[in-house]
Amino acid sequence: MMKLLDITEKYGKATHKYPFEPYKVATNFRGKPAYIFDLCIGCAACGIACPSNAITVQFNADQSKLVWEFDCGRCIFCGRCDEVCPTGAIRLSEEFELAVKFDKSALIQRGELDTQFCTECNKPFTAKRLIKYSFECLSKANLGEKRLEEAASYLNICPTCKKNATVTNFTSGKEMVIE
């Protein structure tokens, strides 16, 4: 018994003054994913990667906005969203104090992005920023002026119309037999 008391003497105080002093976490700590709205393009890669469905990306009721939503209560801090995000809009932070007082909606974070409507059929299909981002990527890809224009014309139409447009473009509107 006395030996144990000696050990206490030897190592002194083991506790910290937390929460009155900050608790330092390791450099690569996996804390709450931090969302930077300005960088988000609404590509929904994080929503697909998220194994626990903490992140969802869907249109709101009147389809005027594409809503990115993160429910911290479901998050398991695996960091898959961080891995797949092309623009670095979501990064694991060092934040670990996640308790909320009674109000669970405080755990939810939301980002609303402007919807892009299809120029052909007027159907909403993605966020405006994703189109902008895609165009920027294309402009940096060292394409010829004509080729770029052609690609850009496809950007503003929804996948269904894109499919139709491609077919029309290839066949010039005539029915053909493919051999």
Add this chain to the structure above:
Amino acid sequence: MKCDKFIEALGARVKILEVTRQYEDQVTALVGLSDLPEAVRFLYYDMGGYLSTMVANDERSINKNYALYYALSMEGGKMFEGDEIAQDEKCFVTVKVLVSPENLTYPSVTPLVPACVWYEREAYDMFGLIADGLPDKRRLVLSDDWPEDLFPLRKDAMDYRYRPDMKEHYNEPEYEFLRPEGSGIIDVPLGPLHVTADEPGHFRLFCDGDIIVDADYRLFYQHRGMEKLAENRMNYDQMGYLAERVCGICGYAHAIACIEAAEKAINLEIPARAQAIRIICSEIERLHSHLLNIGLACEVTGNYTAFMHIFRIREYSMKLAELVTGGRKTYGNVVMGGLRRDITGVEIKESLRILKIIETQVEEVWDAVMDDKRQIKRWKGVGVLDKQVARDFSAVGPNIRGSGIKRDTRYDHPYDFFKQIEFDIAVVEGGDVFAREMVRYLELKSSVSIIRQCFELMPQTAIIVDPTFHVKPENFALAYVEAPRGENVHWIMQGSAQKVFRWRCRAATYNNWPSLRFQFRGNTIADAALIVCSLDPCYSCTERVTVVDIKSKKSKILTNKDLKDFSKTLKNSPMKDLR
């Protein structure tokens, strides 16, 4: 090839209908229904096997039958010196039978091999398969008010989100406990709610005075149907994360067992560096789990000073986990084909520094605890697990190693990086709480050395293989990991569309529970909490206990504090004013 020797011997005994090989050390033999008990008994007792897991499976969509797989780990009986199979012959032999959906009965193996009892009870709950001759036919997993004719794991039984209506508590059927004969025996219920609940569990202690004559228990209050959930909804990316949430302490061991089962089923070899890091993380887990248990074993007996010191050291192991994986728990790391996070040189250097601290301080505190005669007295001779009982019930982990049986998956079936690592297996004779805590202390030391060796030997390779693999439906395999509490066994049969067909997850303590009643017998109520604690299932700290004297019909409610105080001081017995 491995296993052939056992199949040959089995073939001489019973008629084998078909032999299939799943992995280099895993073979399945299909036998006839009437040969089942003899086949399992022969492999278990005559050839030196231990029951690793038993899986029931609804294979009506594959071969129009239900199937049972009794997976035996062939490693030798280990009851005396030399009673062990040569290291390169150890393997897994699975005995498979088909049960027809018309009569749903199969002959029970339990009368010959007691270790099967829980598995066969569970097979009834989940699939409605009736073990003919099973001595104990009560429910195991499902709650008492679960509908009689609903067997959740049958493929056509129910949607995974369906929850049957609960019965009002006064309509709930009574669960029958196995009471011993005799007069003057008092029921002492412990549980089902524990304050530190890893799991809630209800223990019914049958006492004569302060002495426990026998015990029975009802567990699975926390059964969540993870297996059903995984089959219906999860893909392999999500499953690993679900598996690690089976346990709050040894989650990492479950994650690698689950993922490795899927990897083994398609013969996927992962890079050496990923193997090493998997070992490092699971050993870190062992550090903090063992420190937790030794600390609690002190706390239950009232030695708060030692408890606080051990938890102070445990904090370093949590720091270590934070450093290596980015979270205080080692979660969210394992994926099929390898790992998601590498370790940097700086992290290794810092880890080695922390390991040094843990090593020296653990030794200091353990010395001090060993010096304390009163502490030792509370541990010695309490909760003895007889060697033969341990053999019969296939106990695992420190529980069986404390009874002098050298059984450790890391040594018997070296997985991942363990083939390249040297370490001592802690085996202590005695079978009491003291022996089990001693095993844990020795394992702390070997864990530290294993982590060091891994850091040293870890090659500079990628940590994940190119994930262009395809799962093959109906392939199955077994994966085994030595978690802090013993061997975790996961069995996976793959289905189509990147989903599992059947996932059987057997946590270590599942094999330790059935023998617990033998450990209770002859001990005092004050030691009950300690015995449960030394098994390391969770800490049996009850919210309140009702004590009823059958003779005088008097009853009394004890609070958590009363019971704890009595455990610590051994004074003011709560039974006093009842007698």
